[in-house]
Amino acid sequence: MAHAGTLELRHLSKHYLVDRQPLTILQDLSLTIRPGEFVSIVGASGCGKSTLLRLLIGLEDDYEGEILLDGRRIAGTSLDRGIVFQEHRLFPWLTVEQNISVGVLNASGTEADKRRTVREHIALVGLKGFEQAYPHQLSGGMSQRAAIARALVSRPELLLLDEPFGALDALTRTHLQQELERIWRSEGITAVLVTHDVEEAVALGDRVVIMQPRPGRIQRVVDVPLPRERDRHGADFAAIRNDVLTAFQHEPQRRSPRPIVEALAGLAAFPAWRLSI
Template identity: 60%
Template sequence: MANGELGLQGIAKTFRVDGRLLPALDGIDLQVTPGEFITIVGASGCGKSTLLRIIAGLETDHAGAAVHDGKTIRGPSLARGLVFQEPRLFPWLTVEANVALGLENAGLSRDAKRAAVSEHIALVGLTGFENAYPRQLSGGMAQRAAIARGLVNRPGVLLLDEPFGALDAFTRTHLQEELQGIVAREGITAVLVTHDVDEAVYLGDRVVVMAPRPGRITRIVAVDEPRPRSRTAAALLHKREAVLAALDSGGRGRPEPRRLDAPDEPLRQPAAAIALQGAA
């Protein structure tokens, strides 16, 4: 298993929209220690998803260096698991086969694969649904399967791009708790992008606050509260205020209010934001 140390130095990324250059990210520096849970919060269009895609290796055309365990990130790696906002399960494969996709290029024996798949299906609480097809799953179950696929390689780093954004409030709360437990138990590094301040504070060891135009880090709020955490702990409420204050001062405007239906309204966003969402 990889260590899960991440280093970002001077990351900058520019998108070309209608022939004009729009800075999406500028001067991003961040050190992530192994086993740390980082949450990145910011308004739509602040480049947080782009930053995650750079760490994942899906975007390689950027300035600055992204380093994972001492190696420059030049493309996707099985040492970094990725979970998207949508489950993105293959509809023609069962849950079991979808999770096994993560091991397609892992070079394990058939038996080792089977064991890893059933272990990770159990880890996300989907035992008994191995042979179900994605259309038979609820949104929360589908996202659990996606998390299992992201973890099945035992990556050093798990990257999550608004993984609970499309779920109802009850399922979201439940999965946040489970994710916290899984990440702690597996001892892996996690980077989670969200626009939900409560989620960022509840899950993060450090909350990275970003502001748009160009996307940059305005503040990093450390949350030292021991786990498992209580959502109503006074310390968390303080941190929440600090994050909200940072969002207010750093960005022009707060992030959109937390809501149950995930997709952002594209009409109210500048072109750059639409480009980012399209990329995400």
């Protein structure tokens, strides 16, 4: 089982230079995510969610404040952090087994250990029997399962999820949300989910962090003290979901001084080769 990491954001701020002027994307974020906790982050476009993920995975280190994993400052990409994107980003010329093996290319251990770990994670995500299939032979949901296995195969302390089911149909999305919860509980790691789907955020998260845009900052943190697996049709679930939705409805509407904010949010198009390293 992977070690579950403690993630700490301490007065985190991020700026970009636009027309030689600083443009604040994230402003004074402070949050502690406990070992093994599942935290959902929701917010409107332009609130800096994608920029935050870039910082957490280690693609940028130019920021103010601190990002700490188990008390150590995050610096660059590392096997202790895995990530799953909205698009599966599997290499089309590699089989499922080979794609998942990419996640342990730089890991320690013998080749036999790596092969065993890959087999275990193929079984974990329910793809046993599809080891030699290519991405074009898989459904969208199966491809995302392979992407989740690739992110987890290196036994990371922290799993980052960037709208992982946003491109799937409603039925497949709900099923994979349930599967993700099962996998997270099995692996026992810390997870951070960025999503626009409030129901998904409440269904999966121990807490829901609501971000407010321009500049991006934490508006509220809502606890979700519901037993798992959660009854999405229950009154308690509906009350928490509506509480989160109300925060959006009452969110102050601010006019962005520059439309470039949305463009910068789109910079979250991580290089395909970064995968889960």
